[in-house]
Amino acid sequence: MLVHHETIIIGAGPAGLQMGHFMNKAKRDYVILEAAGRAGHFFTHQPRHRVLISINKRFNPFPDFEYNMRHDWNSLLSDDRTLLFPKYSKELYPQADDLVRYLNDYADKLDIKIRYSTRVVNIRKEDRPGALKGLFYLKTKDGDEYSCRVLIMATGAVSEHLPDIPGIELADTYANHDLDAKKYEGKLVAILGRGNSAFEVADYLSPHAAFIHMFGRRNLKLAWNTHFVGDVRAINSNVLDMYELKSLHSYFAMEATKLKKFAGDKSKTELHFRDLVLHWKEPGYFLNAHPYDHVISCTGWNYVDTTLFADNCKPATKKRGIYPLLKTNWESDNVENLFFMGTSMQANDRQAASGFIHGFRYNIRSMHHMMEERYHNIPYPVKLLPRDCTPIADHIIDRASVDAAVYQLNTFMGDVVIVPDDPKQQVRYYADLPMKYIFEQEWFKNAKHAFTMCLQYTFDRFDDYSREAMFFTHRPQAYDPKCQAFLRPILTYYRNGKYVDDIGAAESLVLRFDVKEFMYDNTDRNRKSFKNFINKYANFNPGEKYFDYFLAKEELYEKAVVPLTEEEKSKLPPEFLKMDSFNHCRPPTLDLVPGAPI
Numbered sequence: 001m002l003v004h005h006e007t008i009i010i011g012a013g014p015a016g017l018q019m020g021h022f023m024n025k026a027k028r029d030y031v032i033l034e035a036a037g038r039a040g041h042f043f044t045h046q047p048r049h050r051v052l053i054s055i056n057k058r059f060n061p062f063p064d065f066e067y068n069m070r071h072d073w074n075s076l077l078s079d080d081r082t083l084l085f086p087k088y089s090k091e092l093y094p095q096a097d098d099l100v101r102y103l104n105d106y107a108d109k110l111d112i113k114i115r116y117s118t119r120v121v122n123i124r125k126e127d128r129p130g131a132l133k134g135l136f137y138l139k140t141k142d143g144d145e146y147s148c149r150v151l152i153m154a155t156g157a158v159s160e161h162l163p164d165i166p167g168i169e170l171a172d173t174y175a176n177h178d179l180d181a182k183k184y185e186g187k188l189v190a191i192l193g194r195g196n197s198a199f200e201v202a203d204y205l206s207p208h209a210a211f212i213h214m215f216g217r218r219n220l221k222l223a224w225n226t227h228f229v230g231d232v233r234a235i236n237s238n239v240l241d242m243y244e245l246k247s248l249h250s251y252f253a254m255e256a257t258k259l260k261k262f263a264g265d266k267s268k269t270e271l272h273f274r275d276l277v278l279h280w281k282e283p284g285y286f287l288n289a290h291p292y293d294h295v296i297s298c299t300g301w302n303y304v305d306t307t308l309f310a311d312n313c314k315p316a317t318k319k320r321g322i323y324p325l326l327k328t329n330w331e332s333d334n335v336e337n338l339f340f341m342g343t344s345m346q347a348n349d350r351q352a353a354s355g356f357i358h359g360f361r362y363n364i365r366s367m368h369h370m371m372e373e374r375y376h377n378i379p380y381p382v383k384l385l386p387r388d389c390t391p392i393a394d395h396i397i398d399r400a401s402v403d404a405a406v407y408q409l410n411t412f413m414g415d416v417v418i419v420p421d422d423p424k425q426q427v428r429y430y431a432d433l434p435m436k437y438i439f440e441q442e443w444f445k446n447a448k449h450a451f452t453m454c455l456q457y458t459f460d461r462f463d464d465y466s467r468e469a470m471f472f473t474h475r476p477q478a479y480d481p482k483c484q485a486f487l488r489p490i491l492t493y494y495r496n497g498k499y500v501d502d503i504g505a506a507e508s509l510v511l512r513f514d515v516k517e518f519m520y521d522n523t524d525r526n527r528k529s530f531k532n533f534i535n536k537y538a539n540f541n542p543g544e545k546y547f548d549y550f551l552a553k554e555e556l557y558e559k560a561v562v563p564l565t566e567e568e569k570s571k572l573p574p575e576f577l578k579m580d581s582f583n584h585c586r587p588p589t590l591d592l593v594p595g596a597p598i
Contacts, residue, residue, distance in 0.1 A: 001144075001145075002137075002145045002146070002147055003144070003145070003146050003147075004135075004146070004147045004148065005029050005030055005031050005146065005147075005148050006028060006029040006030065006148065006149055006150065006375075007023065007028060007029065007030040007148055007149070007150040007151075007152065008030065008031055008032075008033060008136070008138065008146055008148040008150075008151055008152070009030060009031070009032045009033070009152045009154050010032075010033050010120055010138075010151070010152070010153050010154060010155055011032070011033075011034060011153070011154035011155040011156060011342070012032050012034035012036075012039040012040070012041075012107065012112075012114045012116070012154075013039070013040055013041075013042055013043075013103070013154060013155075013156050013342060014040065014076060014103060014342065014357050014360075014361075015154040015156070015341045015342025015343070015360055015364060016032045016034070016039075016114075016152075016154035016342070017032075017039060017040075017076060017103060017106055017107055017110075017112055018076050018077060018360075018361050018364045018365075019152060019154065019341060019364050019367075019368060020032055020107075020110070020112035020113060020114070021076065021077065021078055021106075021110055021112065022364070022365065022368040023113075023368075024110065024111065024112065024113070025079075026368075026372060026376075030113060031113050031114070031115055031146075032112065032113060032114045032115070032154075033114075033115055033118045033120055033138070033140070033146070034114055034115065034116050034117075034118060035117070035118065035119035035120075036116065036117070037116050037117050038100075038104055038116065039100075039103045039104045039106075039107040039112075039114065040099060040100045040103035040104065042156050042157065043096045043097075043099050043100045043103070044096075044097075044100055045175075046096070046157075046175070047096060047197070047200060048174060048175070048177070048179065048200070048201070049179075049200055049201075049204050050095055050096045050097065051093050051094075051095065051096070051235075052074070052093055052094050052095070052096055052099060053093060053196060053233050053235055053236070054073035054074050054093075054094075054356055054357060054358065055071065055073045055092060055093070056072065056073065056074055056085060056086055056089055056090075056091060056092055056093070056094045057071035057072065057092065058086045058090065061510065062510075062512065064402050065081075066402045066403055066404050067401075067402045067404070067512075069404040070404045070407045070408065070511070072084065072085060072086060072358070073356065073357060073358035074094065074099060074102070074357055074358070075102075075357075075361075076103075076106055076357070076361055077361050077362075077365060078106070078110060080109065080110070082109075083102075083105065083106050083109060083110070085098075085099070085102050088101060088102045093235055118140050118142075118144070119140055119141040119142075120138050120139070120140055120141075120308065121139055121140060121141050121308070122138070122139040122308065122310070123136060123137070123138050123139075123151070123308050123309045123310065123313060124136070124137050124309070124310035124312065124313060125137065125310070125312050125313045126312075134149070134336070134337070135147045135148065135149060136148050136149075136151045136313065136337070136338070138151075149337060149375075150337050150339070150371070150375065151337065151338050151339070152339045152340070152341055153304070153324075153338070153339070153340045153341070153344070154340075154341050154342045155303075155305065155342075155344075156303070156342050156343050156344070157301035157302070157303060157343060158301070158302055158303065158304065158305040159301065159302045159305065160173050160174065160175050160297075160299075160300075160301060160302070161299055161300045161301055161302045161320075161322055162297055162299060163192060163256065163297065163299050164320075165256055165257055165258055165259065166258045166259070166260075167258055167259030167260050167269075168259060168297065170259045170260070170261070170269050170295065171192065171259060171269070171295040171296060171297040172294065172295065172296045172297070173296065173297050173298070174193075174197045174198075174201060174296065174297070174298040177201065177294075177296045179204075181204070181205070181207075181208045182208070184205050184208045184209045184293075184294065185208045185209075186208075186209075186210050187208075187209055187210060187293035187294060188209070188210055188211060188213075188290075188291070188292045188293050188294075189205055189209040189211070189212045189213070189292060189293065189294045189295075189296065190212075190213050190214075190215065190269075190271050190290075190292040190294070190295045190296070191212060191213070191214045191215070191295075191296050191297075191298055192214075192215050192216075192256050192295070192296070192297045192298065192299055193214070193215075193216060193297065193298035193299045193300070194214070194216025194217070194218070194220055194221075194232070194251070195230075195231075195232065195298070195299075195300060196230070196231075196232060196233055196236050197298040197300070198214060198216075198298035198299075199214075199232055199236035199237065199239060199240075200236050200298075201296055201298055202214055202236075202239040202249065203236055203237075203238045203239055206238060206239055206242065206249055209249075210248070211248040211249055211250070212239065212248075212249040212250070213249075213250055213252060213290070213292070214239070214249075214250065214251040214252065215252050215254050215255070215256050215271075215273060216251065216252070216253055216254075217253070217254075217255050218253055219253045220232055220240075220251065220253075222237075227457055227487070228350065228351055228352070229352070229353050229355075229356060229359075230346070230350070230355050230356075239251070252273070252275070254273045254274065254275045255273060255274050256271060256272070256273050257272045257273055257274055257287075258271075258272040259271055259272070259295060260272075262291040264291065265291065267293070268291040268292060268293055269291065269292055269293075269294075269295045270289050270290070270291050270292075271289060271290055271291075271292055271295055272287070272288070272289040273287075273288060273289070273290075274286065274287050274288075275288070300322065301322070302321060302322050303322060303323050303324070303340075303343055303344040303346075303347070304317055304321070304322075304323065304324040304340070304344060306321070313335050313338065314335070315332040315333075315334065315335050315338060315340075316332070316333050316334045318347065319347075323344060323346070323347035324340045324344055324347055325347070326340060326344075326345075326347050326348050328348065328434050328436045328437035328440060329367065329370050329434075329437060330345060330348065330363065330367050339367070339371075341360065341363065341364050341367060342360055342364075343355045343356075343360065345359075345360045345363050348412075348434065348436075349409070349412040349434075351410075351411045351412055352408065352409045352410050352411055352412040352413070353408045353409060354409065354412065358404075358408050359408050359409050362404070362405035362408060362409055362413065362432060363409070363413075363434075365405075365432070366405075366413070366432050366433060366434070369381060380430065380433075381430075381431070382428050382429065382430055383395070383428075383429040383431070384426040384427070384428065384429070385417075385426060385427040385428075385429055386426060386427070387419070387423065387426065387427055387538075387540055388540050388541065389531045389532075389534040389535040389538065389540045389541055389544075390531055390541075392417060392427060392429075392451075392534055393527050393528075393530040393531040393534055394527060395429060396415070396417070396451075396453050396489065396491065396530055397489075397505070397513050397514055397526055397527050397530060398514065399415060399431065399453070400453060400455065400488075400489035400505065400513050401511070401512045401513045401514040401515075402512075403431070403432075405431075405432040406431075406432065406453070406454065406455050406489075407455060407487075407511065409432075410454070410455035410456060410457070410487055411435075411454060411455070411456050411457070412434060412435065413432055413433065413434055413435065413454070414433065414435050414438070414452050414453055414454030414455075415429065415430060415431045415432070415433070415452065415453045415454075416429075416430045416433065416438050416444060416450060416451070416452050416453075417429050417430075417450065417451040417452075417453075418430070418443065418444070418447045418449075418450050419447065419448070419449035419450065419451075419538050420447075421448055435452070435454055438452060439497070444494070444497055445496065445497035446496065446497070447494070447496070447497070448495060448496060449493075449495065449537060449538050450493070450494045450495075450497075451491055451492065451493055451494070451534065452491070452492045452494070453489050453490070453491050453492075454489070454490055454492075455487050455488065455489055455490075455511075456487070456488070456489075456490045456504075457485065457486060457487055458484060458485055458488070458490070458504065459472075459485045461482065461483065461485070461585045462483075462485060462585045472485050472486060482504070482585065483585035484504065484506065484507045485507075485585075486507050487507075487511060488504050488505045488506070488507050488508070488513070489504070489505045489513060489526075490502055490503070490504045490505075491503050491504075491505075491530055491533055491534075493533070493537045495537075500537070501533075501537070503529060503530070503533045505526040505529070505530070506525060506526060513526045514526070514527070521551065522547070522548075522549055522551055525548050525549065528546035528547060528548040529546075529548035531546050531548075532545065532546055532548055
């Protein structure tokens with residue numbers, strides 16, 4: 001018998017459960033089909049070493065619930081305050097089993113509509129007699145059939161992505177390598193990969209292996225420099241510490257090219273690799289090989305299984321088939337009404353947190369609003385504000401200071417303010433939309449006045465040599481708001497969809513732009529500078545000018561800043577003294593002034 005639902009979600013992981021909650025609230029006709037017998041099945045066996053890299057920070061300095069969600073990376077969104085992950089674990093990096101327990105409680109308590117032990121094996125569209133045009137038809141392993149108008153794939157990581165090199169079948173993989181540490185004692189181990197899974201395995205084996213050689217195609221990307229949560233995290237960096245201190249384990253930016261059985265000892269695997277050499281007679285690749293007792297491939301996951309789909313609804317992919325190719329609303333680029341959510345949302349976002357619960361829970365909320373508008377004519381939520389720069393600036397600063405979505409999805413997601421031409425109409429404020437989605441909308445392109453707010457890093461304003469994160473361990477430059485690097489709201493003005501100007505708030509150690517952090521601060525500086533910026537272009541309050549100095553009083557600058565002595569100036573890099581301070585940003589670090597007092 002064919003069972004029809006308006007929407008079918010495949011996968012009862014955190015993404016499927018999150019959308020299930022929103023579908024329940026909207027009273028929509030949906031079902032989640034889950035292959036396993038419980039929710040969150042992936043986390044019953046992954047990560048292999050059972051420790052999550054998602055932060056569970058339970059204590060924070062502010063009472064705002066939304067602000068504290070910025071530091072809770074594992075909870076799903078709901079109206080039930082008992083369903084928060086910090087109630088399930090006290091660990092900063094919690095155990096995966098605690099997440100499984102949490103997800104199943106979430107599913108049960110919120111009555112998410114799930115059919116367990118239902119594995120979908122085929123998805124098709126067809127125009128056969130009696131079939132409704134445009135519907136998806138799903139067949140399960142047990143022979144049951146379902147149909148739906150909207151299909152959402154929430155299957156997470158579906159298979160390991162292995163490098164396309166001869167002999168790769170000789171390697172173990174992240175998902176199947178032996179966890180018995182004694183088997184690696186005194187052994188020579190090669191690990192293919194340069195992400196967190198590779199370093200997770202390396203850290204686990206580092207006390208046991210004689211040496212570990214890690215091979216990645218490029219230099220490492222470290223999260224504390226890139227500020228991307230998916231790059232190598234400090235929790236997995238012990239092997240890097242040992243490498244830099246020359247304690248046998250090493251990372252090589254070399255490309256593995258082939259594996260084969262080692263002729264001298266069939267129990268070993270011979271790994272061939274090539275390395276770029278620039279000081280030979282002429283630049284080229286140096287080819288070499290080494291036998292290892294164990295080779296483990298940790299080269300990531302595939303986030304779409306195209307074998308499930310018939311040719312007439314097979315989604316396009318990118319990155320060697322790893323990710324689905326998506327529109328800015330997370331719909332398949334080539335299959336109408338087919339959506340992807342969860343970790344696959346990182347197909348559109350390699351800067352923020354879309355690949356993790358703390359990011360995609362907000363993507364899914366926005367995606368649900370978009371679907372409500374598209375399929376049920378319920379407009380995307382909008383807040384109406386008076387045509388006055390004060391309430392607009394206040395609302396922007398309040399959201400930049402507290403909202404978790406724009407924080408977790410910095411650079412990727414933001415807010416937009418639309419000022420209608422009609423002076424009788426109120427200002428429209430849309431929250432939590434992908435920035436690229438905003439730029440595509442006709443209502444944005446046609447707006448005479450529009451402002452966007454997005455939290456961004458601005459290291460790109462500094463010269464290349466000074467972009468190391470640890471150069472920025474001082475108070476932000478008080479005089480020049482342009483020359484600040486860390487995460488802060490950037491307010492940008494557009495006229496008819498074209499960029500005109502932008503302004504940034506002052507940095508904050510706690511990412512609050514509404515409180516005083518130091519004694520001499522002007523508490524209202526950010527609000528007033530944004531009010532001045534909005535008024536400059538929208539002209540809501542003609543002639544009005546608000547005091548927006550960084551310090552509370554102008555005369556405090558003379559007391560707060562002690563000029564360098566001539567001797568100290570002489571120790572600065574010469575190019576700094578030649579810089580035009582309005583066009584160049586200098587990294588704030590005492591390292592540039594040898595002998596400076598500390």
